[in-house]
Amino acid sequence: MASAERPPVILRSLDLCSRAIRLARKIRSDVVSLLDSYVERQGLDKNISLDGVDSMPTAAVEHWSELTEAERLGNNLKAYRIFQTLLAEVLEDQRTHLTPTDTNFHESIQSVMLQVSALASQLEELLMLLEHSVPAREEVEGTADSTSRSMFEKKLRGLKVLQELAQWSVRSVKDLHHVTKHSHSSSTVHVSHQ
Amino acid sequence: PQTLRCITHDFNIMTCSWDAFSSTNLGQSYEFCYENSGLLVCNKNKEKSADIPIVHGSTTIKITTLNASGTPLATTTFILPEKNVSFIPLTPQILSLTPDFSTEMLYLKWKDGGSAFPFDLDATWQIEVLRKETLERVAQVTYHSKLTSKDTILSWNWKSDMPLECVSHSVRIRCYINKMNYGGNKEWSEWSPIVTVPGEVPDLSFAKVFPQDRVVPVGSNMTFCCLHREDERIEHIKYGLKSYPLLHLSEWSSAIQVQNVSASESSGTNIWCSLLPYGVEGTVLFVGYPPDIPQNLTCETHTLDKIICTWNPGRPTELFASRQTNYILSERISGRNGTCRVTENTMGNVCVFTVLATQNIYNFTLQAFNPVGQTESSLSIDINQRVHPKTPSKFTVTGESPTKAHVSWYLPGNFIQIKLLCQIEISKSHSEPELDNVTVYGTVNSCYEAQLDMLHPNTAYTFRVRCSAADHFWKWSNWSEKKQWTTWEA
Numbered sequence: 001m002a003s004a005e006r007p008p009v010i011l012r013s014l015d016l017c018s019r020a021i022r023l024a025r026k027i028r029s030d031v032v033s034l035l036d037s038y039v040e041r042q043g044l045d046k047n048i049s050l051d052g053v054d055s056m057p058t059a060a061v062e063h064w065s066e067l068t069e070a071e072r073l074g075n076n077l078k079a080y081r082i083f084q085t086l087l088a089e090v091l092e093d094q095r096t097h098l099t100p101t102d103t104n105f106h107e108s109i110q111s112v113m114l115q116v117s118a119l120a121s122q123l124e125e126l127l128m129l130l131e132h133s134v135p136a137r138e139e140v141e142g143t144a145d146s147t148s149r150s151m152f153e154k155k156l157r158g159l160k161v162l163q164e165l166a167q168w169s170v171r172s173v174k175d176l177h178h179v180t181k182h183s184h185s186s187s188t189v190h191v192s193h194q
Numbered sequence: 195p196q197t198l199r200c201i202t203h204d205f206n207i208m209t210c211s212w213d214a215f216s217s218t219n220l221g222q223s224y225e226f227c228y229e230n231s232g233l234l235v236c237n238k239n240k241e242k243s244a245d246i247p248i249v250h251g252s253t254t255i256k257i258t259t260l261n262a263s264g265t266p267l268a269t270t271t272f273i274l275p276e277k278n279v280s281f282i283p284l285t286p287q288i289l290s291l292t293p294d295f296s297t298e299m300l301y302l303k304w305k306d307g308g309s310a311f312p313f314d315l316d317a318t319w320q321i322e323v324l325r326k327e328t329l330e331r332v333a334q335v336t337y338h339s340k341l342t343s344k345d346t347i348l349s350w351n352w353k354s355d356m357p358l359e360c361v362s363h364s365v366r367i368r369c370y371i372n373k374m375n376y377g378g379n380k381e382w383s384e385w386s387p388i389v390t391v392p393g394e395v396p397d398l399s400f401a402k403v404f405p406q407d408r409v410v411p412v413g414s415n416m417t418f419c420c421l422h423r424e425d426e427r428i429e430h431i432k433y434g435l436k437s438y439p440l441l442h443l444s445e446w447s448s449a450i451q452v453q454n455v456s457a458s459e460s461s462g463t464n465i466w467c468s469l470l471p472y473g474v475e476g477t478v479l480f481v482g483y484p485p486d487i488p489q490n491l492t493c494e495t496h497t498l499d500k501i502i503c504t505w506n507p508g509r510p511t512e513l514f515a516s517r518q519t520n521y522i523l524s525e526r527i528s529g530r531n532g533t534c535r536v537t538e539n540t541m542g543n544v545c546v547f548t549v550l551a552t553q554n555i556y557n558f559t560l561q562a563f564n565p566v567g568q569t570e571s572s573l574s575i576d577i578n579q580r581v582h583p584k585t586p587s588k589f590t591v592t593g594e595s596p597t598k599a600h601v602s603w604y605l606p607g608n609f610i611q612i613k614l615l616c617q618i619e620i621s622k623s624h625s626e627p628e629l630d631n632v633t634v635y636g637t638v639n640s641c642y643e644a645q646l647d648m649l650h651p652n653t654a655y656t657f658r659v660r661c662s663a664a665d666h667f668w669k670w671s672n673w674s675e676k677k678q679w680t681t682w683e684a
Contacts, residue, residue: 043434043464049474098461100515151407151462151478 010183013129017180020122021173027115028169034108035162041099042155053153053160057082059167064174069182070132072175073123076168078135080120083165087113090158097151116165119172126179195224195242195257195270200279202248204310205376208279211243214259214268221262228255251276276377283369283383284310286319289347291365291389298354298405300391302365306348308341315341317371323352324364324388326444341371357404359394360419361443393447394421403431403467403477409517409565412457412481419449420467420475429468433479455481457512482513484567488521488560491571493547494580494668497607501547501577503532503558511564519564523547526557554578578612579666586616586659586674588641596651596682602643603659603674609636613664618644619673621656633664651684 039046057079061067067075091109099105127134149157200210214224226244227236237244238260246255252275259267284307292301306317316338323333339348354363369383394402402421410416420431424446430437431450438450455463462478469475486508493503503523511519523532523545532547545560554576561570586603594600601618614634621627632644642661649655658676662669 041459042461043459045435045466048466049472052473052475094461097515100518101460152403152464152476155461155464155478156476 009129013126013183014180016122016126016129017176017183020119020126021176021180023115023119023122024169024172024176027112027119028166028173030108030112030115031162031166031169034112035159035166037105037108038159038162041102041105042159044155044159048156048159050156050160050163053156056086056160056164057168058164059171061171067175069130069179070127072179073127073130073132074135076172076175077120077123077127078138079168080116080123081137083116083161083168084113084120086161087116087165090161093154093158097154112165130179195259195268198255198257198272198274200246200274201282202279202378203282203284205281205373206248207245208248209243209245210255210274211241212257214242222267223260223264225258225260225266226255228253248276248279278378280379280381281371281373281376282381283307283317283371285384286367286369286386288365288367288386288389291391293358293363293391295358298356298358300352300354300358300363300365301349302351302367303347303349304367304386306339306341306346307369308343309345311341311371312343314343315371315373317341317369319348319367319369320382321350321352321365321367322385323354324366325356326361329364329388355415356417356449357419358391359402359404359421360417360447360449361393362390363393364388364390393444395446403465403475405479406477407462407480408477409480409482409513410455411566412455412483412512414455414481416452416455416479417449418452418465418477418479419443419447420469421447422467422469422475426473427470429470430466432464432466432468434463455479457481457483460512460514480513480517480565482517482564482566483509483511485511485519485562485564485569487569488562488571491558491560491573493556493558493573493575494582495549495577496582496584498577498581498611499549499608501532501549501556501580503545503547503560503573505543505560505571507543507562511566513564513566517565519562521545522561522563524559524561526559527555528553532558549577576666578663580668581609581612581663581666582669583607583609583614583661583663583671585672586642586661589657589659589674589677591657591677591679593679593682594645596684597647597649599646599649599655599657599679599681600643601646601657601659601677602641604641605661605671606639607636608638610638612636614642614661615664615667616642616644616659616661617670618646618657618659620646620649622650622653649681651681654678654680 087109091106095106124134195212195214198210198212200208202208223238223240224242225236225238227234228246230247252273254271254273256269256271258269261267286304289303289305319337321335321337322331324330325332333352337350366385366388368385372380404419418431420428422428428440428448431440433452438452441449443449458479458481462480464476464478466474466476488505489508491503491505493501495501507519520536521534521543523534525547528550532545534545536543556577557574559570559572562568584606586605588604590602592600614636616632616634618630619627620630630646634642656676656678659674660671
């Protein structure tokens with residue numbers, strides 16, 4: 001029986017998905033260790049209630065299974081764009097106000113920032129490859145008044161950014177696996193039609 | 195009329211009041227008569243009081259009760275010695291009570307009422323600071339001043355041991371004037387009306403902890419309060435990881451007191467207010483040391499156009515970022531300031547001051563300040579005695595004869611005012627290096643040269659050069675790069 005030849009687009013998207021999954025997993029592990037050093041350096045307690053800290057993309061979503069591929073990837077992209085801005089704010093707060101001499105710590109934040117930016121680019125490429133519209137860039141809420149925040153609010157906000165990012169990276173792995181499965185099944189249908 | 199009581203507010207006029215009992219008070223009035231400079235003065239009054247000039251010695255006052263139609267009902271004559279007239283200053287009025295929440299200071303201003311007296315008087319003021327709605331007294335202070343026959347605005351300030359946002363603070367004052375030669379009784383004035391600075395009222399949307407982001411010296415005693423909404427309760431307030439007993443301030447405010455705080459981490463010590471049913475609010479306290487006196491302050495010049503000052507900052511302050519120590523270099527003779535660059539690790543601190551054409555002597559003061567203190571160091575130098583030239587560059591060697599060589603090098607800097615002593619190191623294998631000193635007249639950003647003779651022909655040499663000020667040696671420059679050269683054959 002002739003081996004099924006997948007269309008190049010599908011192959012390309014499967015490759016992109018697997019790379020994005022690996023990157024999301026890397027972000028996940030880096031953020032978890034960054035969380036530990038963040039909590040220690042800010043003198044915080046990991047279990048502190050952060051309900052009061054808002055304007056952040058939350059990973060939790062209802063009817064996850066009913067999301068379309070475009071929604072799945074689009075939501076991920078919007079989230080990581082926001083996290084790019086939020087992480088830049090966290091880094092600035094640490095450099096300028098809270099841990100100005102701790103350059104190693106700053107580098108670990110910066111490393112996560114770069115990975116988030118890379119993941120956003122991969123998601124954008126994936127959306128275009130799968131011929132979905134790429135969501136427009138939005139002004140990130142809450143960053144405009146960062147200077148008026150107290151030091152305690154800055155500390156809590158940074159903690160929440162990292163916690164939410166950790167959860168988003170888990171969700172992204174699930175979303176991307178879902179997209180991969182979808183790509184697999186649609187490529188199989190494609191083969192059976194020939 | 196009976197029990198006459200007279201008081202004065204200004205030693206000039208006394209206000210007398212009396213009691214009068216009769217079956218019907220309707221339409222009653224009173225006539226009062228007194229002698230003033232030999233004349234009998236009579237007046238009528240509805241109230242049982244009268245203003246009467248004070249005379250030395252004693253005053254005779256006749257008071258008659260009149261009925262509605264003016265018919266006298268009863269008369270009493272009082273002989274009032276001056277000593278029976280009590281002097282009570284007028285009740286003082288507070289002009290303003292201004293809080294500075296960032297420094298926890300209250301600024302009080304009031305008028306001393308000196309214009310009531312045509313002569314100088316010693317006045318004593320009592321100031322009370324009251325806290326909470328229950329007006330608990332937290333401070334009572336005595337303040338002395340001199341009344342100088344005109345109204346003077348007096349001011350006083352008070353540092354609270356608790357953030358002013360935590361609870362309301364009120365102030366009242368009263369006055370006592372001690373006129374030595376006044377025979378009458380002298381009493382305190384009434385208390386002034388109370389003036390209140392309300393504490394912060396919790397915003398409906400969220401609680402708050404005070405003080406916010408404060409910077410304090412190690413060893414401070416601190417009070418932190420948590421303001422919460424009425425539908426919330428405080429579970430605990432922690433300083434760092436330790437919980438402290440709650441002090442109730444008001445229905446929406448409780449506090450903790452922390453004694454002798456120690457130096458905080460770079461990101462500060464957190465103060466948490468954990469609320470019920472849920473939520474946490476907090477603030478951060480940065481605790482550090484005032485700057486040390488700058489040690490080993492050294493000012494020198496490399497090129498005689500800029501003066502570079504460096505120093506050892508001494509004990510770390512444990513304060514960073516916007517809280518770190520800053521420096522100002524000022525020069526007393528010219529009145530100018532240098533520009534200083536401060537780095538986080540503080541070892542790279544440096545100030546630069548532009549050399550002035552007409553000035554050799556410089557009296558520098560280096561001020562160090564951070565949010566918890568300041569200090570300074572001084573240094574006076576003659577700039578021509580602090581020349582530390584840069585490393586000579588473009589060092590070249592050319593031959594002249596089997597026993598002579600010509601060397602030249604470049605030295606940046608404006609050395610017109612001084613002579614330079616340059617040292618050329620001449621080394622060849624298997625022998626100790628020799629040093630050849632040469633003195634040259636300084637010029638501006640240019641090359642210098644020297645001639646070396648009595649060299650051995652056909653011999654491999656290594657040369658290098660360094661320079662310093664010829665008069666008033668301060669420091670050698672670094673050595674230039676080395677140059678190999680083999681002298682010509684004989």
